[in-house]
Amino acid sequence: MSAVISILTVAPAFLRAIASAPAASSFLSPLVDELLSLGAALIEQGDIAVTQLQELTTQIENMVAAKRDPTEVEWAALRARSDAAYAIIQQQSATSSTPSA
Amino acid sequence: MRYPTHRSFFTPAFLVILLILTAFSVLLLPACVSKPITAAQTPEQKAYAVYGEFVIFEELGAQLVASHSLPATLRISIQEAAQTAHGTAGTLLTALQQYQAATQVLAAGLTTADKVAVATNNLNTWIAQAMSDLAALETVVKTASNSVNSRGTS
Numbered sequence: 001m002s003a004v005i006s007i008l009t010v011a012p013a014f015l016r017a018i019a020s021a022p023a024a025s026s027f028l029s030p031l032v033d034e035l036l037s038l039g040a041a042l043i044e045q046g047d048i049a050v051t052q053l054q055e056l057t058t059q060i061e062n063m064v065a066a067k068r069d070p071t072e073v074e075w076a077a078l079r080a081r082s083d084a085a086y087a088i089i090q091q092q093s094a095t096s097s098t099p100s101a
Numbered sequence: 102m103r104y105p106t107h108r109s110f111f112t113p114a115f116l117v118i119l120l121i122l123t124a125f126s127v128l129l130l131p132a133c134v135s136k137p138i139t140a141a142q143t144p145e146q147k148a149y150a151v152y153g154e155f156v157i158f159e160e161l162g163a164q165l166v167a168s169h170s171l172p173a174t175l176r177i178s179i180q181e182a183a184q185t186a187h188g189t190a191g192t193l194l195t196a197l198q199q200y201q202a203a204t205q206v207l208a209a210g211l212t213t214a215d216k217v218a219v220a221t222n223n224l225n226t227w228i229a230q231a232m233s234d235l236a237a238l239e240t241v242v243k244t245a246s247n248s249v250n251s252r253g254t255s
Contacts, residue, residue: 048161049157049158049161052157053136053137053154053157056137056150056153056154056157057135057136057137057139057140057150059153060137060140060141060146060149060150060153061140063141063146063149064140064141064142064146069143069145069146069149070145070146070149074149075149078149078152078153078156079194081156081159081160082152082155082156082159082187082190084163085156085159085160085162085163086159086163086183086187088163088166088167089159089162089163089166089179089180089183089184090180092163092166092167092176092180093166093180
């Protein structure tokens with residue numbers, strides 16, 4: 001699984017390198033170029049969630065190994081991230097519901 | 102007529118196949134990655150795992166709703182799912198505080214184990230509810246993410 005994740009980590013750059021290579025421009029059609037860029041974008045978006053989930057899992061595994069529960073500092077960090085993200089979502093909701101002049 | 106020697110390798114058909122395999126990887130890999138809650142053992146660790154995963158997708162949802170290329174319907178879906186999950190997460194934190202208070206009182210010898218069991222069951226109930234709301238949030242975030250990416254390349 002770590003090998004797969006490693007491959008997907010470098011895949012976006014690899015796909016974009018193929019699309020942008022000088023030699024590729026001579027025979028790659030615009031459609032193929034778009035397909036490569038789309039593939040890279042798909043990997044990157046999914047990769048963000050996968051990486052963070054993996055980090056969270058590792059953090060919890062370390063807690064289990066240390067035979068401890070989350071500390072108040074760790075809880076406070078999560079709550080702060082949630083409050084910040086929720087504020088953005090709420091702000092966008094208020095902006096989108098405001099009738100335009 | 103001359104052709105590049107590696108033209109036959111990078112045919113459109115090959116690249117379409119590569120794209121399909123990539124899409125499958127993106128769709129299936131998150132399901133293959135072990136969920137944080139599977140690593141957790143104690144009720145507090147499980148609560149932290151669920152809450153942490155919720156925060157990850159809440160942040161992704163915030164990035165998406167701030168995106169100008171996100172359709173209004175998907176933005177509304179994310180906002181509604183995030184609001185529901187956020188409310189449940191808040192109740193989960195309250196249940197966690199009650200559980201922590203009960204275990205501390207038990208440790209001090211001032212209560213009985215059945216009181217802690219009640220708090221534990223309540224916490225587990227809200228962990229399960231949070232996981233359900235989190236699954237709904239994950240679904241709309243992933244749907245919106247694919248929509249933004251496809252629009253970004255058009």
